[in-house]
Amino acid sequence: MVEQLGFEFAVQPRRLTKVSPARLATFADCPRRYRLTYLDRPTPVRTGPWAHSTLGAVVHNALRALFELPPERRTPIRAAQLLSEHWQDAGFADAEQAAVYRDRAKTWIMEYVEHNDVSTTPIGLERWVSAPVNPDPGKPPSMIIEGRADRIDERGDELVVIDYKTGKRAPDEYEARSSQALAMYAVAAARTLRKPCHRVELHHLPTGTIAAAEHTGESLRRHLARAEETAEDLRVATDTLSAGGDGEVLFPANVGTRCSWCDFRPSCAEGQTAGPAAKSWELLAP
Template sequence: MAQLGFDFGVQPRRLTKVTPARLSTFDDCPRRFRMSYLDRPTPQRTGPWAHSTLGAVVHNALRALFDLPPDRRTPARAAALVTEQWQDGGFADAAQADAYRERARQWVADYVERHDVTADPIGVERWISAPVSVDEGPPSLIVEGRADRIDVRDGELVIVDYKTGKREPDEYEARGSQALAMYAVAAARTLRRPCRRVELHHLPTGEVAAAEHTGDSLRRQLRRAGETADEIQLATDTLAAGGDPDELFPARTGRRCAWCDFRPSCAEGQQAAPAARSWELLAP
């Protein structure tokens, strides 16, 4: 006699874990994805990049700022936190590193001056993970990632992402960011509050690029994430079964090969573009 509540003839659907970083890496270059996440030992990489060092320092300083009581979140303390977090990796020389340390100190001091930082975020550098469905069916993905900041405003969650690059972001970049959309969905599921607004905070200019998502726009981003996740899973499974790694994870060459972390291990990338200097992507 059949047991109630069980159907042993139906295989449960496998949930695929995805992060924005993994999806973005695969979309940019499947070869870089394989070298980053699958190849062991990890292939030879470049040294540190100054723009990555700078971004990490600013992120760490702002994280430390929100660990302080609200009355201590002052421009002077924010600037001091940059000095405490500072690293020199990737800069041309000590003089350039000193100049950018002072710029970063001014960026975060101005940021604190212009923005209300007295409210406690619900999350700072918070890891979030939630099962989601890309359609109306059961969950098919587990969306994971670390959000720079999650605010609560008027009862709703807001995803905040810090940027320190050359180019000032705009509303279209905020709306089109798959990472921000995925964080919004995962945060809403995890923290059980609506989350539609996403913001890019550009520290060099102090500008904020914001977008308000709808249910449809979030679903479109999830569908795109699901499609990429399916491609990754198929290529990974085929590789494990003995498939050709270069065919399954081809190099997608272009200008970005100049500053790819795995340039020393990729002949195609070396031929595609001349090597960038480690400080060339710094904001002016």
């Protein structure tokens, strides 16, 4: 059961920082982007849509719709049809480029269905999971981890967390094992669904690669400890800002090449000086 992981899920204190993998990654990557995304209201001016994000969302939505069908209807042809039904052109250079990637994505999803067992219905699709946790066993919860997992399978007596990828590079076991997001989903899924969860998988649609890792209680605790450190820095900065602190100082811009494709580039003077703005389709796999 969940207790086998060695985490404490006792009654939570009054003020626990809620963190998701996306929030932690954003703050660690660039505190300024975190403030612009989650704290500043009204939300500052953003760039337009990115083609690689559109492509990823379409594939995710098509796979979710596929697994919502009865097993006998989960065929490669139906998968391609669902891809077309969910398709969007946002962020692509033009209709011609969008059509090329639509056809590629159809091939990806058809081959995925053909070469993988899709007959078992997942226990969770885009499932929201949450858990109050503390990396130190026996201590009261220090934060709440939460987020939406792409897919959660039930295999035997355990759960498996699956994340779909459509990026340029095929993942490997190291990437699956080092993913803080997957580790957090595993812990939160175990708490939410009351079953052990140690295995995490990255499914790369363009290459058909499945990168898997088996976590131990200790490896999950290490991920939670790193998440707790970031969560504490985030909490202190947020509370100080609320008390009247200087947002420019508390949430500094982490300037680098990433600024070229940051969603909030139009609202960040420092980011604009880092280099030219990327075109909305430049991060697509060639």
